[in-house]
Amino acid sequence: xxxxxxxxxxxxxxxxxxxxxxxxxxxxxxxxxxxxxxxxxxxxxxxxxxxxxxxxxxxxxxxxxxxxxxxxxxxxxxxxxxxxxxxxxxxxxxxxxxxxxxxxxxxxxxxxxxxxxxxxxxxxxxxxxxxxxxxxxxxxxxxxxxxxxxxxxxxxxxxxxxxxxxxxxxxxxxxxxxxxxxxxxxxxxxxxxxx
Amino acid sequence: xxxxxxxxxxxxxxxxxxxxxxxxxxxxxxxxxxxxxxxxxxxxxxxxxxxxxxxxxxxxxxxxxxxxxxxxxxxxxxxxxxxxxxxxxxxxxxxxxxxxxxxxxxxxxxxxxxxxxxxxxxxxxxxxxxxxxxxxxxxxxxxxxxxxxxxxxxxxxxxxxxxxxxxxxxxxxxxxxxxxxxxxxxxxxxxxxxx
Numbered sequence: 165x166x167x168x169x170x171x172x173x174x175x176x177x178x179x180x181x182x183x184x185x186x187x188x189x190x191x192x193x194x195x196x197x198x199x200x201x202x203x204x205x206x207x208x209x210x211x212x213x214x215x216x217x218x219x220x221x222x223x224x225x226x227x228x229x230x231x232x233x234x235x236x237x238x239x240x241x242x243x244x245x246x247x248x249x250x251x252x253x254x255x256x257x258x259x260x261x262x263x264x265x266x267x268x269x270x271x272x273x274x275x276x277x278x279x280x281x282x283x284x285x286x287x288x289x290x291x292x293x294x295x296x297x298x299x300x301x302x303x304x305x306x307x308x309x310x311x312x313x314x315x316x317x318x319x320x321x322x323x324x325x326x327x328x329x330x331x332x333x334x335x336x337x338x339x340x341x342x343x344x345x346x347x348x349x350x351x352x353x354x355x356x357x358x359x
Numbered sequence: 360x361x362x363x364x365x366x367x368x369x370x371x372x373x374x375x376x377x378x379x380x381x382x383x384x385x386x387x388x389x390x391x392x393x394x395x396x397x398x399x400x401x402x403x404x405x406x407x408x409x410x411x412x413x414x415x416x417x418x419x420x421x422x423x424x425x426x427x428x429x430x431x432x433x434x435x436x437x438x439x440x441x442x443x444x445x446x447x448x449x450x451x452x453x454x455x456x457x458x459x460x461x462x463x464x465x466x467x468x469x470x471x472x473x474x475x476x477x478x479x480x481x482x483x484x485x486x487x488x489x490x491x492x493x494x495x496x497x498x499x500x501x502x503x504x505x506x507x508x509x510x511x512x513x514x515x516x517x518x519x520x521x522x523x524x525x526x527x528x529x530x531x532x533x534x535x536x537x538x539x540x541x542x543x544x545x546x547x548x549x550x551x552x553x554x
Contacts, residue, residue: 190472192388266475272530273471277385279534280461289534312507312550324540325547328527335467335526336519339474339484345519352520355507356551 175213178203179227182220187267190277191221191285218284225288228270232292236299245306246357249326252300253353256330257346265337272331297323304357311358326353370408373398374422377415382462385472386416386480413479420483423465427487431494440501441552444521447495448548451525452541460532467526492518499552506553521548 181203185194196217200207214220239252260268271292278285300323312322333349376398380389391412395402409415434447455463466487473480495518507517528544 188475190385190387192385268471268475275530275534276463276468276471280383280463286534293531293534312547317546317550321543321546324531324543325524325528328531328540328544329520329523330527331530332523332525332527333520335470335530336488336523339470339481339488345523348516348519349523351512351516352507352551355512356547 171213174205174209178205178210178213178220179224183224183228183270186221186224187270187273190273191217192277218282222284222288225270225274225285225292229288229292232271233295233299236296240299240303244359245303246311246354246359248303249300249357250350250354250359252303253326253330253350257333257350260334260337260346261343265341265343268334268338269331272334275331293327296327300326312356322356325356329353366408369400369404373400373405373408373415374419378419378423378465381416381419382465382468385468386412387472413477417479417483420465420469420480420487424483424487427466428490428494431491435494435498439554440498441506441549441554443498444495444552445545445549445554447498448521448525448545452528452545455529455532455541456538460536460538463529463533464526467529470526488522491522495521507551517551520551524548 178199182194182199185198185202189198194217196207196210199205199217199220200210203210210220214223235255236252239255240248241251242248271289274285275289275293279289280286297320301320304319304323329349329352333346337343337345373394377389377394380393380397384393389412391402391405394400394412394415395405398405405415409418430450431447434450435443436446437443466484469480470484470488474484475481492515496515499514499518524544524547528541532538532540
């Protein structure tokens, strides 16, 4: 049992350290040698847990995905649906500000780097975006929000646009290193929700 | 004179061919050797035009930027400001569809790959986003559009959110390879503009 626990700890350590590397420098630009140096894990031990860089990269995405949806579920705070969605957007943007707009969103980065060339990565990233949209939609579908939902739009379209705005806003803040980009996107999301 | 023209043609050929490589595989993942193979230009000749990969990468961005703003200026077609902005978004999305949602936006890709680590790239990309927002804002500032502009938002915030939505929408379509993502973003932009 102690052996299993130690193994889980090593696997977890590899996943979290590799995630930091992937956020900082992308998948193609990260070598197995970088991962060995950063984790301090021997090559043989690394290959004991992951068959190769692709398997490790996918495991990092799955691990980050699980963590993100736990974070997201907790971020929907407030009474009215629109308030819960706004609170969630604010929580995501606060993470970006905490990191001084460096690194951005692992999923967004991987989407642009990997989704054309690697169907397995694209599948996980597609899951992340679909589920993220669905979670926001589930909040909005409760009704009670005004804004653009009153027009010919349905809540799923609004939810998708909110995810697109978050990812596009993070992209712009990566370039400007300025909180104003995310503040402006948040103001527009608030207006979209009639909040 | 003929000599100069030939030189300009070679430089142009290097820029366009390298742009295709950067869109397909990013900056770090593209080697000088890839560029030599793809362009058919000898190494000495390549270094005659560009001092190195970074200088070439920046020149590719500047060249693409000039082309994009010519495209953008032509894309604002219609009588009402909102119609002109919508037509422009539609034209950008049509390019993505034409490419089967492969490759995405060179500026968005470079923003996520380069802006944390390379200030010179970040500066050009910052110019692109700022000017793009300003061009949309200039259309909207003419007034006459309803939508969210009627709320406490100003036209610059709306313009910024439109750029973020376009970039985020392109990101999602890269993953899904589905026109629905861009159609939904367009529907939301239309509603935002009260069109």
